[in-house]
Amino acid sequence: xxxxxxxxxxxxxxxxxxxxxxxxxxAIVAIHDTTLGPALGGTRMWTYDSEEAAITDALRLAxxxxxxxxxxxxxxxxxxxxxxxxxxxxxxxAMFRAFGRFIQGLNGRYITAxxxxxxxxxxxxxxxxxxFVTGISPEFGSSGNPSxxxxxxxxxxxxxxxxxxxxxxxxxxxxxxxxxxxNVAFNLCGHLHEEGAQLIVTxxxxxxxxxxxxxxxxxxxxxxxxxxxxxxxxxxCALGATINDDTIPQLKAKVVAGAANNQLKDTKHxxxxxxxxxxxxxxxxxxxxxxxxVADELIGYNKxxxxxxxxxxxxxxxxxxEISRRDxxxxxxxxxxxxxxxxxxxxxxxxxxxxxxxxILSRR
Numbered sequence: 001x002x003x004x005x006x007x008x009x010x011x012x013x014x015x016x017x018x019x020x021x022x023x024x025x026x027a028i029v030a031i032h033d034t035t036l037g038p039a040l041g042g043t044r045m046w047t048y049d050s051e052e053a054a055i056t057d058a059l060r061l062a063x064x065x066x067x068x069x070x071x072x073x074x075x076x077x078x079x080x081x082x083x084x085x086x087x088x089x090x091x092x093x094a095m096f097r098a099f100g101r102f103i104q105g106l107n108g109r110y111i112t113a114x115x116x117x118x119x120x121x122x123x124x125x126x127x128x129x130x131x132f133v134t135g136i137s138p139e140f141g142s143s144g145n146p147s148x149x150x151x152x153x154x155x156x157x158x159x160x161x162x163x164x165x166x167x168x169x170x171x172x173x174x175x176x177x178x179x180x181x182x183n184v185a186f187n188l189c190g191h192l193h194e195e196g197a198q199l200i201v202t203x204x205x206x207x208x209x210x211x212x213x214x215x216x217x218x219x220x221x222x223x224x225x226x227x228x229x230x231x232x233x234x235x236x237c238a239l240g241a242t243i244n245d246d247t248i249p250q251l252k253a254k255v256v257a258g259a260a261n262n263q264l265k266d267t268k269h270x271x272x273x274x275x276x277x278x279x280x281x282x283x284x285x286x287x288x289x290x291x292x293x294v295a296d297e298l299i300g301y302n303k304x305x306x307x308x309x310x311x312x313x314x315x316x317x318x319x320x321x322e323i324s325r326r327d328x329x330x331x332x333x334x335x336x337x338x339x340x341x342x343x344x345x346x347x348x349x350x351x352x353x354x355x356x357x358x359x360i361l362s363r364r
Contacts, residue, residue, distance in 0.1 A: 001052050001055065001056070003015065003055070006059065007059075010032070010059075010063055011032075011033065012030065012031070012032050012033075012059060012062070012063070013031045013032065013033060013034060014029075014030070014031040014109075015028070015029070015030050015031075015055070015058075015059070016028070016029040016030075016031075016102070016106075018098075018099060018102040020094070020095065020098035020099075022094060022098075023092055023094035023095035023097075023098050024085065024090060024092070024095060025083065025094075025095045025098050025099055026083065026084040026085065027043075027081055027082070027083045027084070027099055027102070028054055028055055028058045028081065028082050028084075029058070029079065029080075029081045029102070029103075029106075029110060030055075030058040030059045030061070030062035030079060030080050030081075031062060031077070031078075031079040031109060031110055032059075032062040032063045032065070032066045032077065032078040032079060033063075033066040033077045033078055033343065034077035034109060035077060035343050035346050035347055035350075036069065036070060036074070036075050036076055036077050036342070036343060036346060037074070037075040037076045037077055038076060038077060038108055038109055038110065038111050038132075039062070039065070039066075039076070039077040039078055039079025039109060039110045039111070040065065040069060040074075040076040040077070040078070040079065040110075040111045040112075040113070040134070040291065040294075040295065041061065041062060041065035041078055041079040041080040041081070041110075041112070041113070041115075042080065042081070042112060042113040042114055042115030042116075042118070042135075043080075043081040043082075043083060043099070043112045043113070043114065043115055043118050043122075043126075044057070044061070044080070044081065044082045044083070044115040044116045044117055044118065045082070045083040045085055045086075045087040045090075045091070045116070045117030045118050046082060046083075046084070046085075046087070046116065046117055047084075047085065047086050048082070048084050051084070054082050054084050057082050058080050058081065058082045061080035061082075062078050062079050062080040063078060064078065064080075064284060065077075065078030065079060065080055065291075066078025066339070066343070067284055067335070067336060067339040067340075068284040068285075068288055068291060068339075069291060069295075070338075070339035070340075070342050070343050071282075071284060071285050071288065071316060071320075071335055071338055071339040071342075072285070072288040072291060072292050072312075072313075072316065073309075073312055073316065073342075074291070074292065074295050076111075076295060079110045079111075079112075080115075081099075081110075081112055083095075083099070083117075083118075087117035087118065091122065093125055096122050096125035096126050097125055097126070097128055097129050099126060100125065100126035100127070100128060100129025100130045100133070101129045101130070103126065103129070103130045103132050103133065104129055104130035104132065106132070108132055110132065111132045111133065111134060111298070112126065112132065112133050112134070113133065113134045113135040113291075113294050114135045120135060120136065120137055120142075123135045123136045123137075124136050124137050124140065127140060134294035134295075134297045134298065135294050135297075141297065141300065141301055142294075142297055142301065143293050143294065143296065143297055143301050143303065143306065145183070146289070146290040146293050146294065147183035147184045147187055148187045149289045149290060149292075149293040149306065149307065149310055150184045150187075150259060150287060150289040150290040150293070151184045151185070151186075151187030151188040151190075151191065151259070151289070152187070152191065152289060152307065152310055153286065153287065153288060153289025153290075153292065153310045153311075153313045154184070154188050154235075154237075154257070154258065154259045154286055154287055154289065154313075155188055155191035155192065156310070156311055156313050156314040157257055157281050157285070157286035157287075157313045157314065157317050158171065158176070158192070158233060158235065158255070158257045158258075158281070158286075159171060159314060160281070160313070160314045160315075160317040160318055160321075161233070161255045161257040161279050161281040161286075161317060162174065162232075162233065162255060163318075164255075164279045164317075164318075164321045165232075165254045165255045165279040166232070166254070170195070171192060171195045171196065171197045171233075172195055172196035172197070173196060173197070173198070174197050174198070174232045174233060175197070175198045175199075175200065175229075175230065175231040175232050175233075176192055176197050176198070176199055176200070176231060176232065176233045176234075176235055177200045177201075177202075177226055177229050177231040177233070177234050177235065177253065178192075178199060178200070178201045178202075178212075178218075178235045178237055178258070179202055179203075179223075179226045179234070179235065179236045179237055179238050179242060179258070179260075180202075180203055180236070180237040180238025180239070180260070181201050181202075181203045181205075181208040181209060181211070181212045181237070182203070182208065182237065182238070184237060184259045185235075185237035185238075185258075185259060186208070186211065186212060186215075188235070188237065188259065189201070189212055189215070189216050189218065190215070190216070192216075193215075193216040193217070193218075198219075199212065199216050199217070199218035199219070200218065200219045200220075200221060200226070200229050200231060201213070201218045201219070201220055201221075202220065202221050202222065202223045202225070202226040203223070203238070204223055227242075227247045227250040227251055228250040228251075228252065229252070230252055231252060231253050232253060232254055232255065233253055233254070233255040233256075233257060234251060234253035234255070234256050234257075234258070235256075235257055235258035235259070236256070236258040236259075236260040236263050237258045237259040237260055238260055239260065240260055240261050240262030240263060240265075241262060241263070241264070241265035242260065242263060242265075243256060243263050243264050243265060243269045243270075243273065243280075244265035244266075244269055245265075245269075248269060248272055248273070248276070251278065253278065254277075254278060254279060255278065255279045255280075255281070256273060256278060256279070256280045256281065257279075257280070257281035257286055258281075258283075258286070258287075259286070259287045260283060260287075261283055261284075261287065262283065263280075263283045264280075264283075264332060267332065270330045270331070270332035270333070271330050273330065274324075274329075274330035274331065279321070279331070280330070280331045280332065281317055281320075281331070282320060282331055282332050282334075282335035284335065285313065285316055285317055285320055285335050286313060286317060288313060288316075289310045289313065292306065292309050292310050292312075292313075293306050293310065296309065316338075319338055320334045320335045320338055321334070323337055323338055
């Protein structure tokens with residue numbers, strides 16, 4: 001892999017390799033863009049097949065966070081960390097404290113949080129060495145479990161998508177197929193049920209399904225049958241890539257809007273949804289409640305303020321749909337364009353400011 005060539009192609013700012021022999025830490029921090037502010041993105045711990053695979057994942061995820069934070073209206077850039085190792089066997093206190101010292105050395109250019117393979121306990125250990133970490137224990141000023149906040153944002157996003165598809169954002173009487181009923185999706189089902197939506201649910205975990213059936217009167221179906229049910233809205237809330245060549249022909253829904261990451265297996269599947277007239281709420285826009293929530297921790301967490309900010313997901317999706325109509329493009333492209341326009345606008349504003357400042361100085 002030609003690292004500098006790759007970084008230049010997608011305009012990455014920084015790639016750091018962090019190593020601590022005693023604890024076994026092998027971490028890669030990728031900072032994609034800090035135009036809007038410090039890079040915020042979680043720390044993932046995973047058993048990668050190779051160091052190159054870990055580098056590629058860190059870079060890909062960091063770029064994704066730039067777009068997610070920009071689209072959410074946050075004054076934050078995008079970054080990500082991957083730690084190479086088995087999260088079930090290789091963790092130790094020294095590892096996360098060593099990593100915390102590396103983050104502290106970046107002096108605020110990068111702020112981390114939990115991600116796949118890391119926990120609140122791990123973030124607390126990082127916090128022993130640096131303040132540039134979110135998602136820590138509530139006693140340290142954190143917001144606690146982000147699932148209910150993420151779910152609320154997805155609920156607001158589904159309403160925005162329903163308005164685009166049906167002319168009204170009311171979900172009363174709408175049939176919504178929810179794939180996956182984990183923590184976020186269960187909370188989401190609560191909001192949907194409260195508004196009078198009819199729920200169809202599936203999950204590989206039977207207990208999760210039973211809980212949703214009992215709590216919300218949901219109808220349960222087998223995992224492979226969720227795509228072909230008669231419904232108005234399909235809400236993918238489990239694994240990524242469930243919008244693909246096999247599933248799209250089965251969909252009867254007019255809306256695809258859910259909490260899962262990387263819902264499109266390939267960008268062409270976003271094109272196909274657009275061609276078929278199915279309203280797609282881009283995943284990183286609709287599921288931004290979690291990152292909006294932890295971003296509030298950076299200024300002293302206030303739940304009421306954070307929830308108000310999460311409600312802006314509705315307006316953000318309205319803007320995506322508007323750009324999609326304006327430019328005649330699929331919504332996944334419109335979301336990228338919205339994020340890019342915001343970043344570019346600030347870059348130009350900053351350049352103009354510096355140019356004017358230079359002009360003033362040169363006249364003295």
